[in-house]
Amino acid sequence: xxxxSPAAPLHCLYEDAYLLVLDKPAGLLCxxxxxxxxxxxxxxxxxxxxxxxxxxxxxDMATSGLVLMARSVEVQRALSLAFEQxxxxxxxxxxxxxxxxxxxxxxxxxxxxxxADWSQRPLRHVGPEGKPSxxxxxxxxxxxxxxxxxxxxxxxxLEPVTGRTHQLRVHMQHLVxxxxxxxxxxxxALAAAVPRLLLHACQLRxxxxxxxxxxxxxxxxxx
Numbered sequence: 001x002x003x004x005s006p007a008a009p010l011h012c013l014y015e016d017a018y019l020l021v022l023d024k025p026a027g028l029l030c031x032x033x034x035x036x037x038x039x040x041x042x043x044x045x046x047x048x049x050x051x052x053x054x055x056x057x058x059x060d061m062a063t064s065g066l067v068l069m070a071r072s073v074e075v076q077r078a079l080s081l082a083f084e085q086x087x088x089x090x091x092x093x094x095x096x097x098x099x100x101x102x103x104x105x106x107x108x109x110x111x112x113x114x115x116a117d118w119s120q121r122p123l124r125h126v127g128p129e130g131k132p133s134x135x136x137x138x139x140x141x142x143x144x145x146x147x148x149x150x151x152x153x154x155x156x157x158l159e160p161v162t163g164r165t166h167q168l169r170v171h172m173q174h175l176v177x178x179x180x181x182x183x184x185x186x187x188x189a190l191a192a193a194v195p196r197l198l199l200h201a202c203q204l205r206x207x208x209x210x211x212x213x214x215x216x217x218x219x220x221x222x223x
Contacts, residue, residue: 004028010045013066013217018210019079020053020069021217022046026196030058030067042067057083060166062183065092065201066219078209083163091203092158092168093221095143096177097190099152104139110171114164123184124166126174134161135171153180168199198223 004025014021022042024030029041046053052071056079059067068088070076082088102108115130117123126133136159143153154177158168169185172178178186181197200221208215 010042010049013219014215015050018071018075018208020046020050020071021204021215022067022069023219024059024064024067024201026062026064029061031055043069056080059201060169060197060199062181062197063199063201064196064222066204066217067201068204068206075209079206082206082209086161087206089203089205090160090201092160093140093200093202094156094158094168094172095153095180095194095198095223096156096172096175097151097153097180097186098177099142099154100137100139100156100175100177102137102139104141107136107138109161110135110137110175112171112174114167114170116165122165124164124170126170131164132162133164133167133171135159135168136161137171169197194223196223 004027011023012020013023024042029038031043032039032041043053043055046069050071054070054076056068056070056076059065068079070079111134112126113128113130114124114133115127117125138157140155140157143155160167169179169182173185178190179197179199180190181194183191202219202221203217205216
């Protein structure tokens with residue numbers, strides 16, 4: 001998937017003197033990667049507009065949605081600590097292959113440790129040697145876009161309790177319901193069935209580190 005054009009405007013949902021909440025498009029790195037072809041990223045684009053913008057957390061390149069950035073080192077530390085202490089509520093939407101056996105609207109908890117797959121880096125897998133990893137998930141309903149190949153698909157709400165690399169994608173693969181468009185964890189036919197990974201960070205809720213105000217930001221899934 002090609003990254004969005006550098007000329008495309010950044011979508012900022014919240015801005016004040018202390019922090020920013022941006023809506024990252026799919027296909028754009030959060031921070032620079034290795035090599036000259038991987039320098040275009042959300043942080044670089046943000047710093048071109050807000051010179052003091054600092055990264056607090058990241059989304060995978062293929063994932064779209066809400067990203068929180070600080071505008072000072074002090075606020076960056078406070079927000080990073082809030083993430084570590086699980087004081088930032090994160091909610092995602094995804095479309096997965098098949099129909100998970102759960103009643104719509106009823107939350108389930110998946111508790112399955114995730115480990116690095118050193119023979120197939122950067123992949124991760126569920127295994128007893130992994131770190132504790134928990135995801136809450138809930139069926140929202142069927143996803144009926146016939147463009148994915150005609151097989152059944154389901155829209156889910158996902159809430160990561162822990163924050164492991166690729167956690168939501170690995171856990172959905174572990175449930176045998178990989179995400180559509182997932183080039184890392186879905187079978188090739190499902191990975192190629194849609195133009196992008198169908199995973200979107202749709203909500204961030206947290207206390208403002210300076211004012212104490214409860215901020216609750218939302219971005220609807222674009223699929």
